[in-house]
Amino acid sequence: MISGKRNNTGLADYGIKNVGDVYHNLPTPALYEQIVQRREGLVAHLGPIVVRTGHHTGRSPDDKFIVKEESSQDKIWWSKGNKPFEVARFDSLYNRLAAYLQGKDIYIQDCYAGADSRYRIPVRIVTEYAWHNMFARNMFIQILDEDELSSHSPEFTIFSMPRFHATPDIDGTSSEAFIIVNFAKRLIIIGGTSYAGEIKKAVFTVLNYLLPQASVLSMHCAANQGAHDDVALFFGLSGTGKTTLSTDVDRRLIGDDEHGWSKDGIFNFEGGCYAKVIRISAEQEPQIYECTRRFGTILENVAIDSHTRRLDLADASLTENTRASYPIPHIGNAIREGTGPHPKSIFMLSYDAFGILPPIALLTPEQAAYYFLQGYTARVAGTEVGLGKEPQAIFSPCFGAPFMALLPTDYAGLFYDSIVKHKVTCWLVNTGLVGGGFGTGKRISLPHTRELIHTAMGGDLAGSAMEEDPVFGFRIPGSCGNVPSEILKPSQSWQDRDSYAREARKLAGKFIENFKQFENDVPQAVVKSGPSAGKSA
Numbered sequence: 258m259i260s261g262k263r264n265n266t267g268l269a270d271y272g273i274k275n276v277g278d279v280y281h282n283l284p285t286p287a288l289y290e291q292i293v294q295r296r297e298g299l300v301a302h303l304g305p306i307v308v309r310t311g312h313h314t315g316r317s318p319d320d321k322f323i324v325k326e327e328s329s330q331d332k333i334w335w336s337k338g339n340k341p342f343e344v345a346r347f348d349s350l351y352n353r354l355a356a357y358l359q360g361k362d363i364y365i366q367d368c369y370a371g372a373d374s375r376y377r378i379p380v381r382i383v384t385e386y387a388w389h390n391m392f393a394r395n396m397f398i399q400i401l402d403e404d405e406l407s408s409h410s411p412e413f414t415i416f417s418m419p420r421f422h423a424t425p426d427i428d429g430t431s432s433e434a435f436i437i438v439n440f441a442k443r444l445i446i447i448g449g450t451s452y453a454g455e456i457k458k459a460v461f462t463v464l465n466y467l468l469p470q471a472s473v474l475s476m477h478c479a480a481n482q483g484a485h486d487d488v489a490l491f492f493g494l495s496g497t498g499k500t501t502l503s504t505d506v507d508r509r510l511i512g513d514d515e516h517g518w519s520k521d522g523i524f525n526f527e528g529g530c531y532a533k534v535i536r537i538s539a540e541q542e543p544q545i546y547e548c549t550r551r552f553g554t555i556l557e558n559v560a561i562d563s564h565t566r567r568l569d570l571a572d573a574s575l576t577e578n579t580r581a582s583y584p585i586p587h588i589g590n591a592i593r594e595g596t597g598p599h600p601k602s603i604f605m606l607s608y609d610a611f612g613i614l615p616p617i618a619l620l621t622p623e624q625a626a627y628y629f630l631q632g633y634t635a636r637v638a639g640t641e642v643g644l645g646k647e648p649q650a651i652f653s654p655c656f657g658a659p660f661m662a663l664l665p666t667d668y669a670g671l672f673y674d675s676i677v678k679h680k681v682t683c684w685l686v687n688t689g690l691v692g693g694g695f696g697t698g699k700r701i702s703l704p705h706t707r708e709l710i711h712t713a714m715g716g717d718l719a720g721s722a723m724e725e726d727p728v729f730g731f732r733i734p735g736s737c738g739n740v741p742s743e744i745l746k747p748s749q750s751w752q753d754r755d756s757y758a759r760e761a762r763k764l765a766g767k768f769i770e771n772f773k774q775f776e777n778d779v780p781q782a783v784v785k786s787g788p789s790a791g792k793s794a
Contacts, residue, residue: 275359310452320450350423395553395582413443414443418446478656534556607689609689615746
């Protein structure tokens with residue numbers, strides 16, 4: 258049984274034979290039917306589909322590999338996030354996956370990654386779960402023209418088979434789960450995990466490999482646009498507020514997570530959003546909240562009453578990383594074309610659990626390149642397995658190290674050149690603790706952060722009275738509308754000033770130590786723009 262428009266699925270080209278039913282390019286309502294029939298999920302009140310991802314409720318960074326082969330091995334940033342995988346072992350594992358698919362029903366979605374037609378790549382997503390296929394339909398760019406769809410020829414193909422597990426001793430994987438990218442064969446295989454985010458981030462890794470080689474900066478950031486075509490970018494790791502701050506009722510959303518920056522402007526890589534929804538409210542995040550109540554939205558690991566089918570967004574019993582996947586048109590003021598002009602403002606978001614960084618600080622281009630390479634945030638117990646009671650500084654180059662296939666300095670060079678050429682104003686924003694460190698400080702309120710960002714976008718903040726931070730060197734505004742002036746300058750907001758000075762120097766030392774890996778590969782002006790642990794706070 259072939260459902261949906263029957264294109265040439267080309268399964269034989271992948272060595273896939275003797276499968277069961279093939280469901281090709283099913284629309285969302287038909288995928289709903291499959292999800293319910295196969296008991297993969299529940300339809301909740303008002304129409305979203307609720308699914309469970311099992312043991313894996315987030316990404317598995319230790320299980321990601323890149324095949325080490327001649328065409329790409331000299332370009333790859335071999336690191337903890339890009340571990341090498343042998344060609345022979347990939348072939349062996351793939352052959353077993355092909356055998357596993359015999360007799361299995363499969364789902365195929367053909368779509369694009371990249372809203373700019375000059376740089377997008379056609380991709381094919383092959384899944385054993387109907388809801389994973391719907392996830393791909395939500396997250397990538399749908400092909401609505403029937404003739405274009407029928408002639409679709411994928412440049413990369415992704416196989417996502419959660420029930421197929423690796424054998425570490427035989428396959429050379431870290432566990433039964435695996436995410437393996439093969440640039441030579443233009444294949445990605447995923448198994449042993451039901452977390453759908455692995456699909457989107459695997460494609461992101463591919464774009465991070467291809468686009469910079471075409472002089473296009475690939476970025477782990479959100480983007481929105483104001484009434485005067487003023488585009489803003491929001492860089493940040495998970496939990497820093499990237500999606501929340503970019504999804505703004507007063508501005509049009511371009512995208513919430515992945516973008517390219519070409520000579521002509523910004524373009525979204527995706528056709529949907531993948532937002533964290535734990536404890537969101539209609540008051541604080543109205544647009545995202547409404548998306549959790551829409552047909553076509555997939556809710557991962559969100560609590561649901563099986564009788565009334567009503568949701569409890571505050572329930573974190575399964576995970577803090579509850580997620581909503583929805584097509585970008587669910588955001589009423591989104592820019593469906595997914596493109597925009599060159600940015601006017603860039604905000605680098607950090608959740609500073611040490612309470613040292615100010616709520617907002619103005620950066621020079623050299624400082625912007627410095628903090629871009631650092632990709633700093635801090636995490637505390639409860640956000641990640643293995644963390645202790647005290648905050649832990651996290652440095653993720655380019656705010657997305659697990660997805661960056663090339664050297665971080667490759668992206669940083671493009672970043673620096675772009676912000677200088679287009680005269681972009683760059684800011685460092687602390688969405689974490691203010692008024693004290695861990696245990697005494699409080700997280701800055703979302704309305705205060707929004708006001709700071711709106712004021713910065715309007716140009717009023719950069720023109721206000723600024724004071725240079727004696728340790729970090731960036732410039733801090735003395736006032737901003739309704740934001741309490743006492744929280745803007747951390748050295749004054751801590752009750753124990755001596756304690757602040759010690760902790761500030763300690764955090765500066767962490768920055769300095771981490772940046773040593775880049776010192777020989779960036780201009781000295783960038784190196785010197787960082788903090789000094791020896792200065793007095």
